[in-house]
Amino acid sequence: MSSAPLLETQNLGRKFGQLQVLSDFDLRVEAGEVLGIIGPNGAGKSTLLSVIGGSVGASTGRILLDNEDITRTSASWRARHGIATSYQIPRPFLEMTVLENLLVASTFAANARGKKAEDLAIGAMKSVGLEGYANNPASSLRLLDRKRLEVARALAANPRILLLDEIAGGLTESEVPELVDLIRHVSASGVTVIWIEHVVHALTAVATRLICLTYGRILAEGEPQAVLNSPEVRSVYLGLDPDGENEAESFVKNRPSEVQKEPNTHA
Amino acid sequence: MNLLDPLIQGILLGGLYALFAAGLSLMFGVMRIVNLAYGDFAVLAAYGTLIVVNAALISPLAALLIVAPAMAVLGYILQRTILQRTLGLSPLPSLLVTFGLSIIIQNLLLMFGSADQKRLSLGGVDTASITLPFDIRVGVFPLFIFLLAIVILSILSWVTAKTQYGRLVRAVSDDPATVDLQGVNPKQIYALATAIAFGLVAIAGLAAGVQTSFNPTSGSMLLIFAFEAVIIGGLGSLWGTLGGAMILGVAQTVGAAFAPAQQILAGHLVFLLFLAFLPNGLTRRKVRA
Numbered sequence: 001m002s003s004a005p006l007l008e009t010q011n012l013g014r015k016f017g018q019l020q021v022l023s024d025f026d027l028r029v030e031a032g033e034v035l036g037i038i039g040p041n042g043a044g045k046s047t048l049l050s051v052i053g054g055s056v057g058a059s060t061g062r063i064l065l066d067n068e069d070i071t072r073t074s075a076s077w078r079a080r081h082g083i084a085t086s087y088q089i090p091r092p093f094l095e096m097t098v099l100e101n102l103l104v105a106s107t108f109a110a111n112a113r114g115k116k117a118e119d120l121a122i123g124a125m126k127s128v129g130l131e132g133y134a135n136n137p138a139s140s141l142r143l144l145d146r147k148r149l150e151v152a153r154a155l156a157a158n159p160r161i162l163l164l165d166e167i168a169g170g171l172t173e174s175e176v177p178e179l180v181d182l183i184r185h186v187s188a189s190g191v192t193v194i195w196i197e198h199v200v201h202a203l204t205a206v207a208t209r210l211i212c213l214t215y216g217r218i219l220a221e222g223e224p225q226a227v228l229n230s231p232e233v234r235s236v237y238l239g240l241d242p243d244g245e246n247e248a249e250s251f252v253k254n255r256p257s258e259v260q261k262e263p264n265t266h267a
Numbered sequence: 268m269n270l271l272d273p274l275i276q277g278i279l280l281g282g283l284y285a286l287f288a289a290g291l292s293l294m295f296g297v298m299r300i301v302n303l304a305y306g307d308f309a310v311l312a313a314y315g316t317l318i319v320v321n322a323a324l325i326s327p328l329a330a331l332l333i334v335a336p337a338m339a340v341l342g343y344i345l346q347r348t349i350l351q352r353t354l355g356l357s358p359l360p361s362l363l364v365t366f367g368l369s370i371i372i373q374n375l376l377l378m379f380g381s382a383d384q385k386r387l388s389l390g391g392v393d394t395a396s397i398t399l400p401f402d403i404r405v406g407v408f409p410l411f412i413f414l415l416a417i418v419i420l421s422i423l424s425w426v427t428a429k430t431q432y433g434r435l436v437r438a439v440s441d442d443p444a445t446v447d448l449q450g451v452n453p454k455q456i457y458a459l460a461t462a463i464a465f466g467l468v469a470i471a472g473l474a475a476g477v478q479t480s481f482n483p484t485s486g487s488m489l490l491i492f493a494f495e496a497v498i499i500g501g502l503g504s505l506w507g508t509l510g511g512a513m514i515l516g517v518a519q520t521v522g523a524a525f526a527p528a529q530q531i532l533a534g535h536l537v538f539l540l541f542l543a544f545l546p547n548g549l550t551r552r553k554v555r556a
Contacts, residue, residue, distance in 0.1 A: 105450075
């Protein structure tokens with residue numbers, strides 16, 4: 001008998017109106033894993049993270065943390081119990097400084113006080129390279145720096161499980177390895193990571209396991225390269241000939257870093 | 268005509284208005300709730316103080332030690348049970364509900380009390396005065412209230428700017444949904460802010476009850492003064508509120524020096540001038556809708 005995983009979902013489902021975004025979703029995440037999640041747009045990836053993080057409720061099924069049912073707990077409870085999320089669209093507290101933003105997370109999500117809270121916040125700030133902006137209001141940051149702040153805020157919460165939603169989107173080719181190093185470092189410090197990403201080569205560089213989602217279900221799962229080479233993933237996600245040899249690998253390596261033009265939601 | 272005397276009396280009167288407006292400003296700043304029953308809660312607190320004074324035969328200041336915490340508890344419960352449900356995209360539900368509360372409180376006070384003017388007495392202190400140079404006499408109690416207002420505003424602005432809970436309050440005011448993701452339920456912060464505002468309203472109610480007389484319907488006028496102070500000062504700024512309150516106080520007392528019957532009108536006129544020429548108030552801070 002294997003011991004209980006750190007995080008488990010059983011028959012997890014989420015409906016928005018008549019749209020079943022997530023259905024019968026069973027997931028086991030062991031402590032220390034870096035689980036990568038890929039899938040076409042609208043596959044339910046972000047919804048999955050939001051349901052685990054608690055900002056969106058589950059319509060059906062259960063979520064277990066350390067074998068304990070947390071399905072009905074609030075987002076703030078989960079934040080205090082070690083589940084931190086870095087969202088795709090950053091929402092910093094605009095009128096507060098970068099450091100103050102991080103102090104809110106380290107004080108209340110990580111339940112640290114005084115010097116300890118400051119150390120956590122400053123550590124998170126340095127790990128994403130925002131230390132030069134400590135006393136600047138978050139409203140003065142460019143979109144990319146806001147994304148850094150969003151990641152730092154999740155780190156300042158001192159999480160056991162870090163949920164990352166497309167944090168590499170928009171980074172330049174030279175910045176991606178830095179990000180990969182950061183996640184590797186976070187993982188090495190004992191944090192379990194679940195990472196949604198379209199920049200596949202960033203994921204494969206650090207993920208211990210890869211899941212490809214489509215229509216709210218698992219299409220393929222396993223060792224990252226094996227998942228990328230599976231015929232289903234090749235045709236559904238990568239849009240390649242399912243039978244071609246080694247094409248997936250070269251596609252992933254040569255893929256430009258997807259400089260996404262995201263709308264600035266805080267304009 | 269000697270304008271120095273009304274100027275100083277007006278500034279001191281501003282202390283009372285500032286004390287009163289601080290809670291209103293706090294509730295608006297944190298929750299974007301405009302509490303139309305705020306003045307009536309001050310009057311309720313003044314009646315509560317009167318009841319405690321008569322029952323326990325203690326000074327109103329001692330009674331405040333019972334009434335202020337009681338009002339804070341009332342505020343906490345009110346926020347969790349009623350006001351919380353009115354929060355949302357539209358300001359209309361909270362306006363309607365607090366307006367309804369205002370009518371309920373006024374009528375309850377009429378039912379259980381009477382329409383008579385009441386006053387809280389501090390023995391000799393409320394009429395005592397000291398004489399400043401240029402033969403200006405300043406009431407001890409208004410001076411005390413003015414200093415108290417400055418102390419309370421200093422504490423509030425220090426807490427907001429420098430402490431972890433102040434950061435939390437600013438964060439909630441900015442984006443409550445995100446605060447939820449940082450480990451704190453915003454509803455608790457809302458209830459706490461309301462409790463503090465109601466504790467302040469008890470102090471303001473006592474001060475108003477000592478300096479002027481009150482009856483079950485005096486709350487509406489108190490609310491208007493607090494509103495004017497907040498808007499002249501600029502929404503969401505505590506020190507702006509103090510400035511606005513002093514301008515309003517001075518406008519009223521200087522106006523009264525020219526035409527004693529037109530004290531309140533003079534205040535309203537200055538308020539209208541601000542609305543016309545400085546609609547964002549003294550501090551000119553832009554407020555999110």
